[in-house]
Amino acid sequence: MPETGATVSNPVIPGFHPDPSVCRVGEDYYAACSSFEYFPGIPLFHSRDLVHWTQIGNALDRPSQLRLPLDAPSSGGIYAPTLRHHDGRFWLIVTNVSADGNLLFTATDPAGPWSDPVRLPGVHGIDPDIAWDEDGTCWCTVAGVAQVAIDPRTGETLGPSRRLWSGTPGAKAPEAPHLYRIGDHWYLLIAEGGTERCHGVSVARARTPDGPFEPCPDNPVLTHRGTDRPIQNTGHADLVQGPDGSWWMVLLGVRPGGGSPGWHVIGRETFLVPVDWVDGWPVVGDLSTDLPAPSWPLHPGPSVPGxxxxxxxxxxxxxxxxxxxxxxxxxxxxxxxxxxxxxxxxxxxxxxxxxxxxxxxxxxxxxxxxxxxxxxxxxxxxxxxxxxxxxxxxxxxxxxxxxxxxxxxxxxxxxxxxxxxxxxxxxxxxxxxxxxxxxxxxxxxxxxxxxxxxxxxxxxxxxxxxxxxxxxxxxxxxxxxxxxxxxxxxxxxxxxxx
Missing domain, CATH: 2.60.120.200 (Jelly Rolls)
Known part of the structure; x- marks a missing residue:
């Protein structure tokens, strides 16, 4: 058990590991990140404590899974995976913006092997999310923010796409949607403001997964825009519950250095921050490079060999x-x-x-x-x-x-x-x-x-x-x-x- 007042280092996955998505299976946590023009694609991580992460593989490690043509630009390729566990399988939905569009992969073991892709030609937009409701309907939500029901085994869309929510009025780029059933509500977490200094996290809720959605009166629930905090560009978040019932958020951020305007060089990294629930809304704790240690035992795993x-x-x-x-x-x-x-x-x-x-x-x-x-x-x-x-x-x-x-x-x-x-x-x-x-x-x-x-x-x-x-x-x-x-x-x- 960590000592009272103990801290751990943030980011929890340092370096170029943006757009984190996380899921919990029993006592294990798994995370996936964007990989853009690099092969193999979508690094996958395992943790027992949400703090120490070990890379266990890459989801897309075969050319049949990942097409990156030579004319695919840098910062093209693989955008914003969502990783979920449902019905005994791991599901990974992602956009290849340089070829093939939205794709869905499955595995019984997150370390692989992962399946060849199921193509989703009827799903338009980036940053796809996947969630299942009580009757088994699979909902795919994309940046925009729009939603369509799909058959995840065939990739077929089951009806028309419809707009759910446009985020905060005046904020650009509503993206990175994640849909959850928590308590009596369905929560829709998004990023908005663009992935630069104005990035932030906002949330809305509804009684059903397809809305109508009511925005949180305190949006954005997390942003460092207009501050001199050492972590900037905060957004693209995902929620997960800890073993003691507490809630946590993984998200991307950067650590700019130098003078004005500040330059970040090692990319957007994965950070961790605690979340409380007040009046049915998530309240995000203080995000800093020193994170108060969680209350449960920590399990340092092997690091990347030097x-x-x-x-x-x-x-x-x-x-x-x-x-x-x-x-x-x-x-x-x-x-x-x-x-x-x-x-x-x-x-x-x-x-x-x-x-x-x-x-x-x-x-x-x-x-x-x-x-x-x-x-x-x-x-x-x-x-x-x-x-x-x-x-x-x-x-x-x-x-x-x-x-x-x-x-x-x-x-x-x-x-x-x-x-x-x-x-x-x-x-x-x-x-x-x-x-x-x-x-x-x-x-x-x-x-x-x-x-x-x-x-x-x-x-x-x-x-x-x-x-x-x-x-x-x-x-x-x-x-x-x-x-x-x-x-x-x-x-x-x-x-x-x-």
């Missing part, structure tokens, strides 16, 4: 690639204990780059990897999208640093290196104590290590240019390995929070 020596036959579930990952281009089976990447695109500018990375989950971190470029060239990259990335690349006898910022691309520095494999290194340092209102959120220093371990820093780059506020879109940084020509072999990859 080092991967590529000794397994398959990559761990936290590794993601851009749009696709053909086995012949990304394999641990060609050279024992090494990850081999074969180049398709020539650089991170290309939609078809061969890349394997992990989400940056800490505001300050160090990443190192040992690369052998005797059969090609490749390196380490800090990626936001094709037009915003910093790379440290090795080829025979040379290491160079390249920066891509919008339409500008330049080699920042280069240095000869001794023959043989070389350790490439990236260090991200968050800015502390902002004095200049124009200062960026962090510095990204890139280079390589001499054989004796001495770090040769080739360039220190302003991190604001790899932020959502500069690049736009909905994703966060992913740091990883890529091949630029031929084959690049990686003996190990190490990620260390600082």
């Amino acid at each position: 080092r991967d020596d590529f000794d397994l036959g398959e990559l761990a579930p936290h590794w993601v690639s851009v749009r696709r990952r053909p086995a012949e281009d990304c394999t641990t089976k060609e050279r024992a204990g090494w990850l081999t990447l074969r180049a398709r695109g020539r650089s991170l500018d290309d939609a078809d780059v061969t890349f394997a990375g992990r989400r940056q989950q800490h505001l300050s971190c160090r990443v190192r990897a040992l690369i052998d470029v005797s059969e090609g060239s490749g390196g380490l990259a800090v990626r936001l999208d094709e037009q915003h990335h910093y790379d440290v690349e090795a080829s025979s006898g040379e290491v160079r640093v390249r920066a891509r910022i919008g339409p500008l691309s330049t080699v920042v520095a280069s240095r000869p290196t001794p023959p043989g494999p070389v350790v490439l290194r990236v260090e991200v340092a968050a800015v502390q104590g902002v004095n200049d209102p124009r200062s960026g959120p962090d510095t990204v220093t890139v280079g390589f290590e001499e054989p004796d371990g001495t770090f040769v820093a080739l360039a220190s780059l302003d991190g604001r240019y790899l932020s959502t506020e500069v690049a736009g879109g909905f994703t966060g940084r992913v740091i990883g390995m890529y091949a630029a020509s031929g084959s690049a072999h990686f003996d190990w990859f190490a990620y260390e929070p600082l």
Whole structure:
């Protein structure tokens, strides 16, 4: 049992893990997040306490489940899954905005395998939610906010779609609907205001799942708009009940850094906040980076390993690639204990780059990897999208640093290196104590290590240019390995929070 006054860290799933959806099955909790242009898609997490989450897989890990064409833009792809458990099965409904529209998947085990998709051609709109009423009718509610009954096994719509509620008058983008039966009412939770600084959470209730819905008189029930709180862009929430009967909300938020206007670089993250019920309405508690520990026992699970020596036959579930990952281009089976990447695109500018990375989950971190470029060239990259990335690349006898910022691309520095494999290194340092209102959120220093371990820093780059506020879109940084020509072999990859 946690001590009185104990706190735990928020976010509970740090890094680029937006649009959380959560469900409880017995003593276990499961969560799913958006994945956009990355493959495999929809990371899935397990927890026993709502605080400590372990990734157990990705729902969409086969090309038959996830189509991401090469012309699918960054921040396209997979939007806003809803995860539910009903009638002994897990159900996952989601939008692929780059191909196929709204899709429904099922599994008996959330770790997988998940089914091939059931297509929902009659469901129009993003951010689909799924809920069942007492007579077994399955309701699908989408951003807008509109609703239609569906047959979840065939994808057929059962009647016309109808508008339920438009959210708060004057607030844009009513989206992320979630429908629940709680007590005597059906509650409709939505996000509105847009997923930037004006984001918020509002709620309405009705006696039946199809309305009419009465808005909460205190909407929005959660927002940090117009404040200087360290967590901003708060919204896209889901409700879950704890083992002691208490209620909790998972939601997305960001931690902007630097001066004005503030830049968030590691994406929208998953936060947790307590919820009370007053006069039949949810009242959301204080959302901060220090969360009062829940009253029940905590169960810390295994965290994402900091080092991967590529000794397994398959990559761990936290590794993601851009749009696709053909086995012949990304394999641990060609050279024992090494990850081999074969180049398709020539650089991170290309939609078809061969890349394997992990989400940056800490505001300050160090990443190192040992690369052998005797059969090609490749390196380490800090990626936001094709037009915003910093790379440290090795080829025979040379290491160079390249920066891509919008339409500008330049080699920042280069240095000869001794023959043989070389350790490439990236260090991200968050800015502390902002004095200049124009200062960026962090510095990204890139280079390589001499054989004796001495770090040769080739360039220190302003991190604001790899932020959502500069690049736009909905994703966060992913740091990883890529091949630029031929084959690049990686003996190990190490990620260390600082």
